[in-house]
Amino acid sequence: MFRAVLMSFWRESRLAVILLAGIALAVPLLSLRGTWTTDPWTAWDLLGAAARWSPGYPVIALAAAMALAAGAWWPDHRTKHVYALTLPVARSRYLWLRYLAGLALLLAIGASLLVGSLIATLRITLPPLVHAYPVALTLRFGLAGLSAYTVLFALSGLTPRMARLIVAVCCALVIVTVAAELLSLEWNPIATVVEALLGPYSPLSIFRARWMLIDV
Amino acid sequence: MSRRFVLTIVVLVLWAVVLSAQDSAAMLRGMETRLDSLRKVAARADSVRFQYFATDTVRVGGLRIATSAALRPVVEAAAAEAWDSIVARFGAAASEGAPFPVMQFGGPETVLPRSLDRRELARGLAGPLHQAIWRRQDSRIDTWLRGGFPTGLLSEEDLVTIGSQLVRIPARSNRACLDGDASACANSLGLRLGADTLAEWYSPDAWPGLAARMDWPVTGRAAWLRDRCADARALDACHAVLTPTIVLQPVGGSGRQLLVTLALEAGGAGAFGRLTADSGATIEHRLSAASGLPVDTLLFRWSHAVSAALPGSPAPSGMDVLLTLAWSTAVLLLAVRGSRWR
Numbered sequence: 001m002f003r004a005v006l007m008s009f010w011r012e013s014r015l016a017v018i019l020l021a022g023i024a025l026a027v028p029l030l031s032l033r034g035t036w037t038t039d040p041w042t043a044w045d046l047l048g049a050a051a052r053w054s055p056g057y058p059v060i061a062l063a064a065a066m067a068l069a070a071g072a073w074w075p076d077h078r079t080k081h082v083y084a085l086t087l088p089v090a091r092s093r094y095l096w097l098r099y100l101a102g103l104a105l106l107l108a109i110g111a112s113l114l115v116g117s118l119i120a121t122l123r124i125t126l127p128p129l130v131h132a133y134p135v136a137l138t139l140r141f142g143l144a145g146l147s148a149y150t151v152l153f154a155l156s157g158l159t160p161r162m163a164r165l166i167v168a169v170c171c172a173l174v175i176v177t178v179a180a181e182l183l184s185l186e187w188n189p190i191a192t193v194v195e196a197l198l199g200p201y202s203p204l205s206i207f208r209a210r211w212m213l214i215d216v
Numbered sequence: 217m218s219r220r221f222v223l224t225i226v227v228l229v230l231w232a233v234v235l236s237a238q239d240s241a242a243m244l245r246g247m248e249t250r251l252d253s254l255r256k257v258a259a260r261a262d263s264v265r266f267q268y269f270a271t272d273t274v275r276v277g278g279l280r281i282a283t284s285a286a287l288r289p290v291v292e293a294a295a296a297e298a299w300d301s302i303v304a305r306f307g308a309a310a311s312e313g314a315p316f317p318v319m320q321f322g323g324p325e326t327v328l329p330r331s332l333d334r335r336e337l338a339r340g341l342a343g344p345l346h347q348a349i350w351r352r353q354d355s356r357i358d359t360w361l362r363g364g365f366p367t368g369l370l371s372e373e374d375l376v377t378i379g380s381q382l383v384r385i386p387a388r389s390n391r392a393c394l395d396g397d398a399s400a401c402a403n404s405l406g407l408r409l410g411a412d413t414l415a416e417w418y419s420p421d422a423w424p425g426l427a428a429r430m431d432w433p434v435t436g437r438a439a440w441l442r443d444r445c446a447d448a449r450a451l452d453a454c455h456a457v458l459t460p461t462i463v464l465q466p467v468g469g470s471g472r473q474l475l476v477t478l479a480l481e482a483g484g485a486g487a488f489g490r491l492t493a494d495s496g497a498t499i500e501h502r503l504s505a506a507s508g509l510p511v512d513t514l515l516f517r518w519s520h521a522v523s524a525a526l527p528g529s530p531a532p533s534g535m536d537v538l539l540t541l542a543w544s545t546a547v548l549l550l551a552v553r554g555s556r557w558r
Contacts, residue, residue: 040386041425047384095552128391129383136531143532143540150544154551184327203543206536216383216526 001089002097008083009101013071017105020064024113024141027056028120028134028213036124043127050214057113057137057211061144064109068102069152099153106145114138117213132214144206151203273318277303278311279341283321290328290337291321297338298345305480306349306488313352316345343367354495357502360406362465366473366480375525378471382522386422387466396519398512404466405475405518407500407511413460423454432462475503475518482507482514 010017031053036042076083087094117134126132158166173189180187198204274281274291277299283291302310319341350365351358382390382404392400402408409416418426427445434442438457445454480487483506491506504511532540 039425040419040422041429043386044384044425044429047380092552099548099552129394131529133529133531136529140530140532140536143536146544147540150547154547157551186327201539203540203547206532206540209530209532210527212527212530215528215530216380 002100005094005097006101006104008075009071009098009105012075013067013105016067016071017109020060020067021109021112024060024064024109025116027053027060028113028116031056031213032120032124038125043130046124046127046130046214047212047216050212053213054211057141057213058144058207060109060113061141061207062148064106065145065148065152068106068149069156071105072098072102072153073156095157099150102149102153103146106149107142110138110142110145113141121213126214129216130214131216134213137211137213140206140209140211144204147203147206278316279345280316280318281321281341282318284326287322287326287328290332290334291341294334294337295341297334298342301338301342302345302349304485305346307486309349309352309488309492310345316348319344353492356495357492357499360499361472361476362469364469364473366477370470370474370477372525374470374474375522376527378467378474379522379526381467381471383526385464385466386419386425387417388419389417390466393519394523396516396523398515398519401515401519402500402511405472405515406465407498407503407515414455414458414463417463417466420451420454423451423458424449426458426464427454429464430458430462434462471518471522474521475514478517478521479503479507479509479514482509482517484508 031049032046036046039045089097114134117132117137121132121134124132155166173193177188177190180189196202198208200208272283272285272288274283274288274295276292276295279295279299279302281291281295299310321341346367347365350361379394382394387404389397389400389403393404399408403416406413414423424446427442430442434457441453441457444450445457476491479491483490487506487508490508491502493505494502497505500511503514507514
């Protein structure tokens with residue numbers, strides 16, 4: 001059953017998955033492209049290159065999560081869940097299978113990041129005190145992707161009523177923020193919500209880190 | 217005849233060029249004058265507006281803060297905290313010398329945010345006083361600190377920056393310094409330098425790269441020397457252009473500020489007075505006097521603080537894994553437990 005769900009997921013999302021896997025493979029290679037000699041300034045250049053490209057990794061993780069979460073629900077939303085309702089499985093089991101299929105594809109994107117990072121770092125002789133972290137970076141990428149994918153999967157599967165409720169809450173937040181600004185209340189509910197979403201114990205806290213393929 | 221004609225034309229052209237340059241200079245001067253007068257008007261407007269608003273002055277120690285009666289309680293509490301921290305750091309030096317300028321806090325529309333942290337406000341009020349007291353000191357320490365003064369504890373991010381500089385910048389002593397060699401740290405921090413700063417900091421093979429990465433704007437001969445150094449690897453050109461003033465320091469100003477902060481903290485009461493007492497002594501001796509420690513011990517502490525803050529691997533911690541799995545499980549259970557499809 002899982003195989004069938006995975007294949008159906010793959011058919012619907014293969015373009016996005018291949019594209020994201022290609023980007024995940026290319027970014028580490030691009031970040032460390034060129035020839036690295038034993039020049040005294042190699043550490044300077046390597047760390048500079050790693051820092052310039054570091055915001056790319058969380059962005060790819062987020063993009064992968066968005067594409068897969070949309071891919072998990074979009075075909076069912078489009079066909080009004082007819083395919084899912086014809087299957088002899090309970091809704092919860094079907095959703096678990098869909099979720100796991102998306103996770104498998106996320107793993108594939110993570111694996112291509114690992115391959116790209118390993119190739120990129122293995123061809124360089126690192127200067128003293130500088131270290132390459134291909135596996136550690138991939139682990140962080142995997143966890144960040146998992147976290148974002150889960151949240152977005154849950155949001156994509158909301159019933160229209162719940163979705164309307166969330167949109168209404170968002171609109172209310174904007175209105176309250178504007179009103180607070182006009183009344184000089186020095187209170188920003190949107191900033192509070194964003195802080196809560198990205199705070200140290202929030203679901204997306206894993207994104208808060210130095211995403212450096214090469215670091216000291 | 218024709219020669220005289222050509223000469224006349226050349227003189228006329230030169231005169232026109234000089235005249236047009238004078239015109240541009242005069243226009244620039246005119247614009248500067250207008251800008252200055254606009255600034256004066258704006259400052260006067262601000263002053264009148266503030267005089268109308270500022271109805272109260274908070275005085276705590278040497279701190280004088282013009283504010284409104286409504287803001288007085290908060291400002292007074294924060295000023296007391298700020299003054300205590302100033303006295304604890306600078307001792308008698310806080311009350312010596314000319315009075316500090318009156319600070320302004322708030323404006324006619326100022327409403328203090330609910331989340332206002334009094335400590336934050338106290339730090340904000342103490343900051344300008346820190347700067348003012350440091351500026352009163354002798355030029356030797358000012359020169360060594362390169363105009364940036366320590367205003368309190370450095371953040372974790374600053375320590376990471378200092379550590380990264382020790383690894384990134386290929387100065388002779390940086391690696392040994394990170395390994396805890398106090399003498400190497402003294403060299404990196406510019407404490408024990410001889411006449412040839414460039415050669416003591418960097419080996420000649422690093423000089424062309426140093427010139428290529430120079431962010432100091434140079435023109436004319438200096439630019440030519442820089443290009444000769446960076447492109448043709450001419451070491452004499454490198455030596456001529458990479459003067460102590462413009463050469464990249466092995467550790468930036470924040471590293472030096474950290475060392476002073478550590479010395480003042482180790483020295484406790486009276487540390488600042490001991491640091492500034494003998495303006496003729498070397499920075500090394502003054503730091504030792506301030507901290508009450510041999511300077512090598514201080515440098516070892518500096519090296520330890522920096523190396524402990526090195527960022528290391530981006531691998532998620534156990535807490536990260538636990539949080540991610542817990543949140544994901546909770547969100548997923550909420551998502552799949554419903555029975556409605558749409």
